[in-house]
Amino acid sequence: MNIKIRAFGRYKDLMGKSEIKIKLKKGKTIWDVIDLLTEKYPILEKEKRFIIVSRNHTYASLETKLQDGDVITIFPPIVSGG
Amino acid sequence: MDIDRYKKQILVKEFSKNGQDILLQTHVVIIGAGGIGSNSSVILTRMGVGQIELIDDDVVDVTNLHRTSIFNENDVGKPKSKILEKKLGKINSDIRIVGYKKKVTRKNIEKIIRNADIVLDGTDNMQTRFLINDACIKNNIPWVYAGVRETIGMTMGIIPNKTPCLRCISNIIPSRSDPHGVAVLGNLPIVTASIQSIEAIKILLGKQPYGLIIYDLWRQHFEQIDLKKKPYCICCSRKKFEFLQRNPGDSSK
Numbered sequence: 001m002n003i004k005i006r007a008f009g010r011y012k013d014l015m016g017k018s019e020i021k022i023k024l025k026k027g028k029t030i031w032d033v034i035d036l037l038t039e040k041y042p043i044l045e046k047e048k049r050f051i052i053v054s055r056n057h058t059y060a061s062l063e064t065k066l067q068d069g070d071v072i073t074i075f076p077p078i079v080s081g082g
Numbered sequence: 083m084d085i086d087r088y089k090k091q092i093l094v095k096e097f098s099k100n101g102q103d104i105l106l107q108t109h110v111v112i113i114g115a116g117g118i119g120s121n122s123s124v125i126l127t128r129m130g131v132g133q134i135e136l137i138d139d140d141v142v143d144v145t146n147l148h149r150t151s152i153f154n155e156n157d158v159g160k161p162k163s164k165i166l167e168k169k170l171g172k173i174n175s176d177i178r179i180v181g182y183k184k185k186v187t188r189k190n191i192e193k194i195i196r197n198a199d200i201v202l203d204g205t206d207n208m209q210t211r212f213l214i215n216d217a218c219i220k221n222n223i224p225w226v227y228a229g230v231r232e233t234i235g236m237t238m239g240i241i242p243n244k245t246p247c248l249r250c251i252s253n254i255i256p257s258r259s260d261p262h263g264v265a266v267l268g269n270l271p272i273v274t275a276s277i278q279s280i281e282a283i284k285i286l287l288g289k290q291p292y293g294l295i296i297y298d299l300w301r302q303h304f305e306q307i308d309l310k311k312k313p314y315c316i317c318c319s320r321k322k323f324e325f326l327q328r329n330p331g332d333s334s335k
Contacts, residue, residue, distance in 0.1 A: 008298065008305060009234060009298035009300075009303050010298070012301070013301075052251070052296070052307070054307045058307065058308040058309070058310060059251055059293070059294065061312070073305070073307075075296050076231075078236065078251070079229035079231035079234055080211070080229050080264070081117075081206055081230045081265075082114055082118045082119065082203075082204055082228075082229065082271070
């Protein structure tokens, strides 16, 4: 499957570009994408469980199965300050 | 009442005289009067919300001053809710503004929001937000989440039985963080309060809120995520109000 990963805000700085394209085997989930990103950018390890993800611009849980051509956007965790 | 003071916003076709009439009849409860809550209260006072109740148990701290538009150095050490009641009353004397210096708990929240048409989140921790979520879903009252950290702001309008709730997008119960330790850029709560206020006004006017709105003010990056109700959401689907029953990880009485 061809998957496009878009990054929001500081994740864009982290990846050095606003989007990257990856190839994944069928049946993979958003969790697998997050794991791949964490391997490449270990700084994500601490917050990876909390990252907000959209699939094709709609909120998606980390267990969501991916489809060929999906656009995944990663956002920082819910913010709690006031 | 001098309706002329609202003339410029009545000219906005999305808002109009009808919007103003609705706003003047509206009762808003703002929980928390820090960076977001104080700025939202200023905006809604100026725009002509008929009744505003502000709930906060804290006093103005010198570390609040960089991100609010209404507190000043003379207010440090004084109760935020009472200072706002006094100052907002001078901005708009036609509306009713009451500040309560009290802590919101699972035992008093339903009474606090009982007469509200909408509740605005001005808190600084997720436990209280989940408590607001439980109470508003249970009592069928819309509310608007708003949070900030560093350069990032988020808002989400929630209409019970229509839109997803906060638990639909966040099921992880976080530990209580120290609000004094949270980094926040000074103008971020002002932008966030503006977005929160407009989402609240749209809901009051019968419009749909815009899902989860996320922005990075430093990088001028704004996005909106469409949301879907989570099947079997513990709160809005199964109607299990964990935070009203027992505040997980917290000792609120």
